[in-house]
Amino acid sequence: MSLRRFILKRLLSIIPILFGVSVITFSLVHLTPGDPIAQMVAMNPNVTAAEEAQLRARYGLDGPIWEQYLTWMGNVLTGDFGEVIGSGRDVSEVVMTRLPETIALGLFGWAFGLVIAIPTGIYAAINKDEFADTASRFLALSGISIPNFWLGLMLILIGALWIGLWPVLPPSRHALYHPEMLWYLVLPGITIGTAAAASIMRVMRTSMAEEMNKEYVTAARAKGLPERTVVLKHVLRNSLISVVTLAATLTASIVAGSVVVEVVFNWPGLGREFITAIDEREINLIMAITLFTGVFIIIANLLADILYAVLDPRIRYD
């Protein structure tokens, strides 16, 4: 199969996956009690049950589940993701405003993870079982174990309250692409990238160490190649394959982690929006965010698959 057919096939598979995701999410939201109308009026003694029903009917929340799903699906196919019931905002507008914030945060965290993890992993592999390796193993274990909400709070405490290099609230007057915003991405980016960095570092080290034991490394060394070339040109390239796989999988956990990190750092992204949407049972918003996240993760995995071919031309897609 050619690479182009492979990509096409994978892109087409998005459709059934998203369909499945939408059915499951829609049912889950409806299986949990409560809806936006209940949020609005349930605790208001002045609103009778009849008035509540009337309100529910006005927002189309009174039909059977399948009917509501079909209506929703029909609208989505025409590009209409509906409105946020509590605030009347347009769902696609909300997602489009919030998405870049989360992508910026995710990319920064991801990049931070790779920049920290790959060199440390290499260094640990070369100095296997020495102090540097043990230290990196300790750091990696800590990185994986520290919950990111706690790390976030600590970074705010130290970075903002103690040394005062960052503000607690990111400035909201700059557009996201303003170069200054890079600075404000540092703390939330570190928070989100730490766990990723830790796991990438471990995989980098292991696969690198494994490669180092292979015969072609001995051959390369025997040939008289400088150690630097052996490691960076031959070993690194071969050991990156497992890192790429992991980095793609980590996209999902970075997206999930952004939910907590955005709340702690008051970062107005999709994750913070998602939490509110779930609290308020804003079905349209929950659905849209889930679908967008789904597409995002599928594409990240697809990119990883394509990268394999670049890293190792022997890989065939069939």
Next chain:
Amino acid sequence: MVQDHKQSSLNVDRRQLLQGVGGVSIAAVAGCLGGEDGEDGDPTFHVQLEVNADNDDRVQMVELISTSLEDSGYFSTEIETYEWNNYIERVMDLEYAESGNVPCIGLSGTFNPESFCQALHHSTNHGQCCNLVGIDDSELDDLLDDARYGVEVSGDEDLRRERYDEVWTHLAENRYSSITHFDLVAGVTNNNVHGFNMYPFSEGIFNYGLHAPQDEQVMWMDEDADPRETDVSDLEEGGTLRGAVGANVDSFDPPYSTDTTSTLAQEFVFEQLLRSDKEGNLYPWLAEDYELEETNDVERLDYEDYMTSVEADEEGILDTDEQIIVRHPEDDPVEDDEVRVLLPDDAQEAVDDGTFGMRFRYDLHEGIEFHNGEEFTSEHVIATVERYYNSDLEAQTFDSLLHAEADGDNTVYLYAQIPDAEAERELPGIYIHSMEQADLEGGDLDPRGDDGVEPIGTGPYEFSEFSDEEYVEYTKNDNYWLEELGLEQKEWFDGPEDFPAGPVIDEIDLRIVPDDSSRSAALQNDEIDITYGLSTADLDEFDDSGDYVVKSVEAGGYEYIQYPVHSADDEMPWDDERLRQAINHLVPREQIVEHVLNGWARPAWTDLPELAEEAGTVDADALEDEIRPYNEYDPEAAAELLEEVIEDHDLE
């Protein structure tokens, strides 16, 4: 006039409060621990307490009650927790009354004393908020109705107070529910902010704090002085107030928003005919004066002749696009195919015939300008009422309002459906729209997006900029009507001559920061000047520091447990009021306030908080003297009552 919260009459000083309760509270803990732990075998009574798991304070409170019950030796207890939405669905179900469980929930009351008794106890509130256990006491229903509705009480505040006193006594004797405490709300500022005082509702923190001549309240910015040492004679104009609010501003469209942050954000821009001080007294605001002109002995049934029939489907949804003002009390939309309702035109007809409960006349100020230059007239009031038709607030608005009518440019009549002591407050409770925006579809008054519509009102601040989930900004309205007219136009104002006729701070810059600890950190880091809704631990810290000012006031929030009178059986004779009184004596109110809420609340010695005292009792002190003994933590009294119950019901 600047008041420190330790001197103010309404503001409660937490420390003083604690000193008062401290001694008793320690005794209470001792009493608990040394209880008659299960003298002979198994406890006689079993109680299952229920609570939503996501409210830590509430869960801890229920745990304290449970421990206290068990320590008495008479009770075994169990606590069930539920996710909030699950819990609400569970306890508001009609069947829940039969379960025999004791639910715990919190409500938010208003200046209306009814909000502390009617919602919990009136039989019509069973199956909705918040008579969870199906209390059905016709004598109490009548007492509650008579304290608010009827020709006599609607024109006589003293009679109303007397009737509420009867309600409180009846409730104390029957103890269907135990209210544990009333919340304090607190606002925190840094030392740049002067003159700040907290309003009993957090949505009023800015609208009230910035400028409220009815209480001689005004706020200003001054970095060079200590706010503890300044008063209004030191006032400086100008500056920017940086604040943080605890949730997104979901909507700038008043009839289409139901959350407190939206109201908070709208109150910079929109105003009402009347305004309230922090005790709930009303003052003419956009209206120069107002008067109750006529009261008639009318019931909702009397509108029958004017009603129109509309179809109802199986689920009780009525087939009409018009606002339903009154539904025929005898028709049931779920069971009947047709329901008789009073629509706006019908209401007008009824009013023309002289069929209405009350008529209020409002004389409007001349020369009030909206931010877009429109001049405020009676037409605006009528158009605003119509914009509330079929809105998200229709239920609250049209449960009392019958009809609005203009008489010339500067007089408006508002009609109440029936004689109602709360009509004076409720009828004018709408935010006046400009004509430019009065025809907007629901939810279209929204500044977001490319074709956003910025809110226009008569208020002291003009909307300037809003970024969803991020910030909202306002600038001072340079043509504010009250400044143009002068405070001397307000007959009720008796403050100093140089008191400003409008707020003095130029710019308001509000960040949207949902996370409590982030708001607290931002205040510490000098990124904001004012915020609210912080954890009690943070409040303690700010209160102890000289760099911040914490102002707190008793608010409308309260928590209660309810006794399942409907499910009485041989083992749990819930219908015996002595059992309920006994449990009430075991509710450790002081411990709850001290240990769960760090003192940032007040034990509910009566069911009436300070907030609603003005309308809810003849004499608050006398009421407390009378009711408090019923609500004291008193294991001995409880044991006595329980022994009687055990004997009379032949329990082991």
